[in-house]
Amino acid sequence: MKEPQLRIGIMYEKEISFHLNGTYVLQQNNKEYTGKQSVAYEDGIISFDGISVPVEALVFYPKDYNQGSFELFDVTIGIKFHWERKENQSFKGALHFICENEKITAINVLALEDYLISVISSEMSANSSLELLKAHAVISRSWLMAQVIKGETLQQSDTKYQSIVENEAEYIRWYDREDHVNFDVCADDHCQRYQGITKQSTSLVVEAINATRGLVLTSEGEICDARFSKCCGGVAETFENVWEPVNHKYLQAVIDNPHTPVGYDMDLEKEAAADKWIRTSPEAFCNTTDKEILSQVLNDYDQETMDFYRWKVAYSQAEIADLIARKTGKEFGQILDLIPIERGESGRLIKLKIVGSKRSLVIGKELEIRKVLSESHLYSSEFVVDKLGIEKGVPAQFVLIGAGWGHGVGLCQIGAAVMGAKGYKYDEILLHYFRGAALEKRY
Known part of the structure; x- marks a missing residue:
């Protein structure tokens, strides 16, 4: 070739x-x-x-x-x-x-x-x-x-x-x-x-x-669709929960840690398990505030914010109602609730139900959710929702508490940077995130 x-x-x-x-x-x-x-x-x-x-x-x-x-x-x-x-x-x-x-x-x-x-x-x-x-x-x-x-x-x-x-x-x-x-x-x-x-x-x-000239990851003889994101938030997501409904054996959920964190139910598709995971800060390769390591992954403009592993965004009722109406092109009226319908194996939302006083709609997948709930993009779709100041069923404020930055599939760049700093070799880093893949020289 x-x-x-x-x-x-x-x-x-x-x-x-x-x-x-x-x-x-x-x-x-x-x-x-x-x-x-x-x-x-x-x-x-x-x-x-x-x-x-x-x-x-x-x-x-x-x-x-x-x-x-x-x-x-x-x-x-x-x-x-x-x-x-x-x-x-x-x-x-x-x-x-x-x-x-x-x-x-x-x-x-x-x-x-x-x-x-x-x-x-x-x-x-x-x-x-x-x-x-x-x-x-x-x-x-x-x-x-x-x-x-x-x-x-x-x-x-x-x-x-x-x-x-x-x-x-x-x-x-x-x-x-x-x-x-x-x-x-x-x-x-x-x-x-x-x-x-x-x-x-x-x-x-x-x-x-x-x-590494000509060197690629392969699976069953095919070149891997090798994805990456800035920060997986502690667990990498499966491919089909983010993009088309195709299963890739090498793009599965991966705990970004040499060991399963103690005290957590890792079935993050369940709401209670995801809620605890997102609201806390479990140990993971990508759970770091080391500026020297972060500077390896993040350009100057990426470092304008530093809350990659866990983050928080708050919207008033007026802000979120206006945002959702503009982003969807549909009139929901007042926003009454944001209900998780389906989560992936990392805890990322695949489907979210927006409940308004005039209409309701289920949206997905993860990037569509991130686009609708932000002027640009939410850091990720891995979040839980707190409703504050509820009067007559209408919240005055929605607080989104989230984890990770990006879609979370494949290699976690911050996690990989930490692994490199800890002495892992490049093939060990790759096979941590792309389980079952192989390295093959194609030209």
């Missing part, structure tokens, strides 16, 4: 300004360009230097792949997260522009291993421990290759991919990279955080990539 070439969606705007560092050739006219440029969208057409291109890509490729790079201005990062912002970003490889959703999409095309050097530096600190960087290189490579294979399979299939189940009583939706049809993955947290060569890499990152 050869090293794959990837297509990564970077940004989506009506007009995009960019700077070509070095000489780039435009495929449409075979002319050479360098310096500052811009492209504009109007009525399904991309305009550049007298060229108008419908739908198909406007393609710039570097004359020298290793020396050339380009800079995109005002790239939005952390889309719909609490730290969303814009920054200029530089990238290695080719630059494609396509028309999509009445905007221009900028796509970076480059070799997989070059992509990984950036991903490891973007998702985590480039100064993380070597074992942690190796582990992350393997899961990022595995996830990406699995997504490319899945995308090709979906394109060849006559069956339309379905991610929404909706009726009068329920709205169940899961979000995954299938949202992208014109490129392999996006550059934001929806897929894997990728910020090109903007994030300063180190020799340690390059060493981790080179040491």
Whole structure:
């Protein structure tokens, strides 16, 4: 198998300004360009230097792949997260522009291993421990290759991919990279955080990539859809409770601890067990406040808040009623209750019933719950609810007490950082989170 070439969606705007560092050739006219440029969208057409291109890509490729790079201005990062912002970003490889959703999409095309050097530096600190960087290189490579294979399979299939189940009583939706049809993955947290060569890499990152080149996790001969999140909250979740209803043997519930915590019922699908687990702070790899370890996983903007393992959010009646109405597009009236209907094995809510004075609705899965109950995203769907100041059945305030940050499936980045600090090797870290998987070199 050869090293794959990837297509990564970077940004989506009506007009995009960019700077070509070095000489780039435009495929449409075979002319050479360098310096500052811009492209504009109007009525399904991309305009550049007298060229108008419908739908198909406007393609710039570097004359020298290793020396050339380009800079995109005002790239939005952390889309719909609490730290969303814009920054200029530089990238290695080719630059494609396509028309999509009445905007221009900028796509970076480059070799997989070059992509990984950036991903490891973007998702985590480039100064993380070597074992942690190796582990992350393997899961990022595995996830990406699995997504490319899945995308090709979906394109060849006559069956339309379905991610929404909706009726009068329920709205169940899961979000995954299938949202992208014109490129392999996006550059934001929806897929894997990728910020090109903007994030300063180190020799340690390059060493981790080179040491694991072509190495992936496999299960029954197939490349693993290796997922990861910031903090599992003490127990990793199963794949099918977060995304499509497919069971992966290597993405099961994992207690993030060498031993089962004493004094807890670990059947967290049960409400009483989940309630105790979430309201307390059981020992786990990811239960740490060590700033040196956290800085290996968390970039500066991630460290703007530090309550990853356990957290709390409070809403007044007016705030939560307005939030739910806006996010669902449905009028619930006053919010009377938030009732857990179904939990996964980590305690994360799969289904939540919103009870209003005008209507009720069951929502899921975990990301839909997080989107509806926050202006951006709740840290996770692993939470319990306290209702305060109830008068005539109407709470004055809802307090959400929660655990973990992210979907919780697969590798827990903070837990893995702690394991690395404790002396675990990268393969031990991987096989802790991906039970029954194997390491296999594919190229």
